[in-house]
Amino acid sequence: MQILIIILQIAVLLAVVLLHVAYTTYFERKIIGHMQVRMGPMRVGWHGLLQPIADGIKSFFKEDIIPEQADKPLFLAAPVICLVAMLASLAVLPFAEGWALADINIGLLFIFAMSSLASYGIILAGWASNSKYTFLGGLRSMAQVISYEIPMGLSLVGVMMLSGSLNLTEIVTAQGTSIFSIYLFPQIIGFFVFFIAMLAETNRVPFDLPEAETELVSGYITEYSGMRYAMFFMAEYIGMMVMASIGTVCFLGGWNGPFAIPFFPPFWFILKVYGFLFLFIWIRATLPRYRYDQLMALGWKLLIPLALLNIFLTGLFKILVH
Amino acid sequence: MNETTTLDVPVSQGDEDRYRLKLGPQHPATHGVLRVDLELDGETILDCDPQVGYLHRGFEKLAEHRTYAQNLVLTDRLDYIAAMANNVGYCEAVEQLLAIEVPERAKFLRVMVCEMSRLTGHLLWLATHALDIGAMTVFLYCFREREVLLELFAELCGARLTTTYTRLGGVRQDVTHEIMMKLERFVDAFPACIEEYETLIDTNRIWLKRTIGVGQISGEKAVDLCLTGASLRGSGVDYDVRKHMPYAAYDKMDFEIPLGETGDTYARYRCRMEEMGQSNYILRQCIEKMPPGPIVGDDAPDLVMPVKPGRKVEVDTSARNGLIKLIDDRDVYMEGDIYVATEVPKGELGFYFISDGMGRPYRMHIRSPSFIHIGALATMGKGVMVADLIAIIGTLDVVLGESDR
Numbered sequence: 004m005q006i007l008i009i010i011l012q013i014a015v016l017l018a019v020v021l022l023h024v025a026y027t028t029y030f031e032r033k034i035i036g037h038m039q040v041r042m043g044p045m046r047v048g049w050h051g052l053l054q055p056i057a058d059g060i061k062s063f064f065k066e067d068i069i070p071e072q073a074d075k076p077l078f079l080a081a082p083v084i085c086l087v088a089m090l091a092s093l094a095v096l097p098f099a100e101g102w103a104l105a106d107i108n109i110g111l112l113f114i115f116a117m118s119s120l121a122s123y124g125i126i127l128a129g130w131a132s133n134s135k136y137t138f139l140g141g142l143r144s145m146a147q148v149i150s151y152e153i154p155m156g157l158s159l160v161g162v163m164m165l166s167g168s169l170n171l172t173e174i175v176t177a178q179g180t181s182i183f184s185i186y187l188f189p190q191i192i193g194f195f196v197f198f199i200a201m202l203a204e205t206n207r208v209p210f211d212l213p214e215a216e217t218e219l220v221s222g223y224i225t226e227y228s229g230m231r232y233a234m235f236f237m238a239e240y241i242g243m244m245v246m247a248s249i250g251t252v253c254f255l256g257g258w259n260g261p262f263a264i265p266f267f268p269p270f271w272f273i274l275k276v277y278g279f280l281f282l283f284i285w286i287r288a289t290l291p292r293y294r295y296d297q298l299m300a301l302g303w304k305l306l307i308p309l310a311l312l313n314i315f316l317t318g319l320f321k322i323l324v325h
Numbered sequence: 326m327n328e329t330t331t332l333d334v335p336v337s338q339g340d341e342d343r344y345r346l347k348l349g350p351q352h353p354a355t356h357g358v359l360r361v362d363l364e365l366d367g368e369t370i371l372d373c374d375p376q377v378g379y380l381h382r383g384f385e386k387l388a389e390h391r392t393y394a395q396n397l398v399l400t401d402r403l404d405y406i407a408a409m410a411n412n413v414g415y416c417e418a419v420e421q422l423l424a425i426e427v428p429e430r431a432k433f434l435r436v437m438v439c440e441m442s443r444l445t446g447h448l449l450w451l452a453t454h455a456l457d458i459g460a461m462t463v464f465l466y467c468f469r470e471r472e473v474l475l476e477l478f479a480e481l482c483g484a485r486l487t488t489t490y491t492r493l494g495g496v497r498q499d500v501t502h503e504i505m506m507k508l509e510r511f512v513d514a515f516p517a518c519i520e521e522y523e524t525l526i527d528t529n530r531i532w533l534k535r536t537i538g539v540g541q542i543s544g545e546k547a548v549d550l551c552l553t554g555a556s557l558r559g560s561g562v563d564y565d566v567r568k569h570m571p572y573a574a575y576d577k578m579d580f581e582i583p584l585g586e587t588g589d590t591y592a593r594y595r596c597r598m599e600e601m602g603q604s605n606y607i608l609r610q611c612i613e614k615m616p617p618g619p620i621v622g623d624d625a626p627d628l629v630m631p632v633k634p635g636r637k638v639e640v641d642t643s644a645r646n647g648l649i650k651l652i653d654d655r656d657v658y659m660e661g662d663i664y665v666a667t668e669v670p671k672g673e674l675g676f677y678f679i680s681d682g683m684g685r686p687y688r689m690h691i692r693s694p695s696f697i698h699i700g701a702l703a704t705m706g707k708g709v710m711v712a713d714l715i716a717i718i719g720t721l722d723v724v725l726g727e728s729d730r
Contacts, residue, residue, distance in 0.1 A: 039465040135346045291531045292459025294712045
């Protein structure tokens, strides 16, 4: 019975998240459209509301091309690795008090592990396609992941020190219910580093080098088509959501809001996540792209020292207070 | 089977760790069908070899079989982004060869369409250059203004891109009052638009990082590589055909030539942005100073169209802009050769004619700035990263229709 309930919960969570993913693409296209003095999708349904569904059907029925020169098992496995890793990290997210599928004590570490695994998918895709552009995309992704995992992990050490836990639910509870006690204020340097590393981790503009369209055609997804392409796409959007959720949990006080919403506790959580997503999209419409070496320099020379400084300051603060 | 087979074993040359990449011809950032053969070490380019010819249509050979008037339509297809400027360049050259006088109003109209096409060319350059570097929004902002100009072209001559607006000895159609009103509205609004683009990218840290010091080239080197246009002026060399060898009515216009200092991608970007402001200023002068009078000279030759028997052709002779005018073309054309250059958005566009006294050019050569700029890519692309190469292709402002002609 217990197992049945868990399976049901997983199914509901997946359905809800995938629906959100579909409509995040719509959200993104509409917002970017209006920022760029055009309308965005308008044809399918009222104001293009059915566009994500049409896209889904289209990519589902498209021919799935596997290049002859590709390393077939790896080529097939890469998008699955990407998507599964991202979906797995959804399990530990606390959407509201007690609304986490698996409330484990190493939640934060688990998410780091999963997002690193997802980049294996990208690297393998770049390698297995056996094409020049995908290979360069895979290489860039590898370098980017190594450079930005570290500042990202370090930026959250401050949060761990303040809350004394790696459990996501406890991190939220430790921040209290007041808006002034959220970790954004004491951890402002950490948040800054985390936000930039988050953009890089999810391969978004201005760090979208692994799939830089005007340089590498489509980077690691150049050879993919149909549903396999869509799997990478979904993985990217779920990745954005997971990262936005971590930002919400660690810095913005999770599901707590100015007042409680009856019957629907995750309201504030979802609102904050969408706030992050809006920022992602806004940045995409505004900024040009970094160059590969500049990206490395930013990660190693600026973000890592800043994150270390943040840890030092947090430690000093803790010693002085106690 | 006793067939000789060669084993495909690579011969060791000490460069096995080089990564060979053929960038293009199907690539989103090569502005058409440019192919660049690269040898990479990681992401650094060791060797860069641009290949052209994927859009070759044999215009120079084709021109030898067509009359001077017929060749005009070929020039639309050179730099299809700024067809008007090519039309003017071709007509200026043929008119000097045939000693045809152009009336004052036609000269002003030519300057007007030239500057309009310079704006369309520069707007498209800014749009694609920004898109190459990753700034997507500028692209659509630029197309918004470009659309206004293209609509004006369509109203003026019926076509947005392949205009064929000029004629030997003048222009084809006169401007109406509405067109001038619309143009004036555009001229009034455009400076604010330039500011809008600048707010998006001009002081953006990432944009500065991607452009300053990238593709840097000294003035001397730029002259050696035969760069023209803003690609040359960005290095501080003061050369503009409009100023130094004025054609049409440019000698009556008041404008400045913006110059860069550093010769990098950012300097060229600034140069073109200021050129847009100057073009706008010239357009304003055109509107104010536009003289009255005929738009086609009296001795202008035109298409010789055989009238089919049993078909009545109405020729509006009073307005002097009828398309059909039969002349005995043998007398008009003199022997000799001539090179005439004009300043198109990309740089110096030259037409070189050898005439043997027939109604057709014996040889027509087009000095296309894009072709020469692609030649410079081989030098400028060495030792930079792949992302910089894309920025350099953008900043050299090439269009393959003109390069491959």
